[in-house]
Amino acid sequence: xxxxxxxxxxxxxxxxxxxxxxxxxxxxxxxxxxxxxxxxxxxxxxxxxxxxxxxxxxxxxxxxxxxxxxxxxxxxxxxxxxxxxxxxxxxxxxxxxxxxxxxxxxxxxxxxxxxxxxxxxxxxxxxxxxxxxxxxxxxxxxxxxxxxxxxxxxxxxxxxxxxxxxxxxxxxxxxxxxxxxxxxxxxxxxxxxxxxxxxxxxxxxxxxxxxxxxxxxxxxxxxxxxxxxxxxxxxxxxxxxxxxx
Ligand code: HPA
Numbered sequence: 740x741x742x743x744x745x746x747x748x749x750x751x752x753x754x755x756x757x758x759x760x761x762x763x764x765x766x767x768x769x770x771x772x773x774x775x776x777x778x779x780x781x782x783x784x785x786x787x788x789x790x791x792x793x794x795x796x797x798x799x800x801x802x803x804x805x806x807x808x809x810x811x812x813x814x815x816x817x818x819x820x821x822x823x824x825x826x827x828x829x830x831x832x833x834x835x836x837x838x839x840x841x842x843x844x845x846x847x848x849x850x851x852x853x854x855x856x857x858x859x860x861x862x863x864x865x866x867x868x869x870x871x872x873x874x875x876x877x878x879x880x881x882x883x884x885x886x887x888x889x890x891x892x893x894x895x896x897x898x899x900x901x902x903x904x905x906x907x908x909x910x911x912x913x914x915x916x917x918x919x920x921x922x923x924x925x926x927x928x929x930x931x932x933x934x935x936x937x938x939x940x941x942x943x944x945x946x947x948x949x950x951x952x953x954x955x956x957x958x959x960x961x962x963x964x965x966x967x968x969x970x971x972x973x974x975x976x977x978x979x980x981x982x983x984x
Contacts, residue, residue, distance in 0.1 A: 740784070740785075741818045741819050742785070742787070742815070742816050742817050742818050742819070743784070743785075743786050743787070743817070743818075743819045743820075743821065743982075744786070744787040744788070744789060744812050744815075744817040744819070744820045744821070745786055745787070745788050745789075745820075745821050745822075745823065745978065746788075746789050746791050746808070746820060746821070746822045746823065746929070747788060747789070747790050747791060747823050748791050748792065748822070748823050748824040748825055748925055749792065749796065749824075749825040749947070749963075749967060750825055750945070750947070750964070750967030750968065750970070750971045751790075751823050751971055751974065752790045752792070752794050752795065752796050753777075753788070753790065753794060754777075754779070754781060754786070754788050754975075754978075755975075756781055756975065756979075757777065757779035757780070757781050757786065757788060758779050758780045758781070759777055759778070759779040760778045760779050760780065760785075761777075761778050762775040762776070762777050762778075763775060763776045763778070763815070764776075765811040765814055765815070767806070767807040767810040767811055767814070768810070769804060769806040769807040769810055769852070770804050770807050771804065771807055772789065772804060772807040772808045772810075772811040773789065773790060773791055773792060773793045773798055773803055773804065773807075773808055774789060774790040774793045774794045775794075776788070776789055776811055776812070776815055777789070778815075781978070781979065781982055782979050782982035782983055783982075784982045786982070787812065787815055787817055789808060789811075789812065791803060791808065791822075791824075791925060791929075799902065799903040800901075800902040800903055800924035800925045801848070801850070801851065801901055801902055801903060801924070803925065804852075805851065805852065805928050805929050805932055806852050806855060806928075806932060808929070809929065809932040809933050809935075809936060809938070810855070810936070812938065813936045813938060817938060818938060818939060819873075819876055819938065819939045819940075820933050820938055820939070820940045820941075821876070821880065821941055821942070821943060821978065821981070822925075822926075822929060822930070822940065822941070822942045822943070823942070823943045823945065823971075823974055824923050824925050824926060824942060824943070824944055824945070825923065825944075825945055825946075825947040825963065825967055825970075826839075826897065826921035826922055826923040826944040826945065826946055826947065827905070827906070827911075827921065827922045827923070827946070827947065827948050827949065827950035827951070827953075827958075828920075828921060828946040828948070828949050828950055828953065829898075829911060829914060829915050829919050829920055829921060829922055829950045829953065830895075830915065830919075830920045830921075832892055832920075833892070833895070833920055833921050833946050834946060834949075835946050835947065835948055835949065835962075835966040835970075836945070836946060836966050836969050836970040836973070837890075837891070837892065837945075837946045837970075838884065838889065838891040838892070838943060838944065838945055838946075838970065838973055838974065838977065839891060839892040839894075839895040839897075839920065839921055839943075839944045839946070840872075840877050840880050840881055840884075840891060840892070840893055840894070840895070840941065840942070840943060840944070841872060841894070841895045841896060841897040841920070841921065841926075841942055841944055842870070842872055842874075842877060842893075842894040842895065842896075843871065843872075843894075843895075843896040843897070843918075844871045844872070844896065844897045844898075844899060844926055844927060844930060845896060845897075845898045845899070845914075845917055845918070845919055846899050846926075846927040846928075847898055847899060847900050847901065847914070848899050848900060848901045848902075848924070848927050848928075849901055850901070851927070851928055852928070853927075853928040853931060853932075854928070854931070854932070854935060855932065855935050855936065856935065864935070866931070866934050866935050867934075868931060868934065871930045871931070871934070871940075872930065872940060872941045872942060873939035873940055873941050875939070876939045876940070876941035877893075877941045879981060879984055880941055880943065880977065880981055881893045882984065883977050883978075883980040883981035883983075883984060884977045884980065886980045886983075886984075887976045887977055887979075887980035889973050889976060889977055889980075891977070892920070895920035895921055895944065896918050896919050896920050896921075897919070897920070897921050897922075897923060897926045897942065897944060898914045898917065898919035898921070898922045898923075899922075899923060899924065899925070899926040899927040900922055900923075900924055901924065902924035903924070905951055905958055906922060906950065906951045907951060907952075908951050908952025909952075910951070911950045911951045911952050911953065912952065914950075921944050921946065921950075922950050923944065926942060930942070943974055943977065943978075945967060945970040945971065945973075945974055946966070946970065947962075947963040947964075947966050947967045947970065948962055948963050948966060
């Protein structure tokens, strides 16, 4: 059976229905991962869970040790990652609580450690990134959502900003012109690092708020938390449906 990991983001610090088998701290050449790796059983399938921002949630998006996280998962033999992440909605279908399975990504982040291939241990390597998200894994997630009767957007472009602040209205306008449907802060370099290590990677984006300038007024954390709380119920349903495929 393919070994699966779920990386949980804001609003998903733990998988409440996971029957935990073990918790492992893994040391990596890149330093400590965000949290322990929790192996458990969900829907009779073994799953490794990692809290991207730590548990409790203390690590800001630009401070996450993405390399340690992906390296640790590889050490555990993980072959597939489903990455759950909160996003802001930019295009009209991306209303709060909606779920998208993005198929493309634009990276606006900077100053992050973006590759494993940068020291004397590795030759310079340029991975192909034409399809940043694994098409087969995406297709399975889309089927899982359909089986669970949850309406999702089966494609979309994820724009990754540096954070931790949210964006300005002009930044969101520019991102929309670039073709972004949703905006988040953690999609990169996570997707690229997984690809570098040959791990299939797909994402579930959960819309927490309209992106800056898409509604009157400012974005509040209370609004984000409220939408995520409900959005994550649907995410859990999609995940369980995926495990039943
Ligand atoms: N921008 C960036 N990241 C986010 C947002 C947003 O509006 N909402 C949730 N994560």
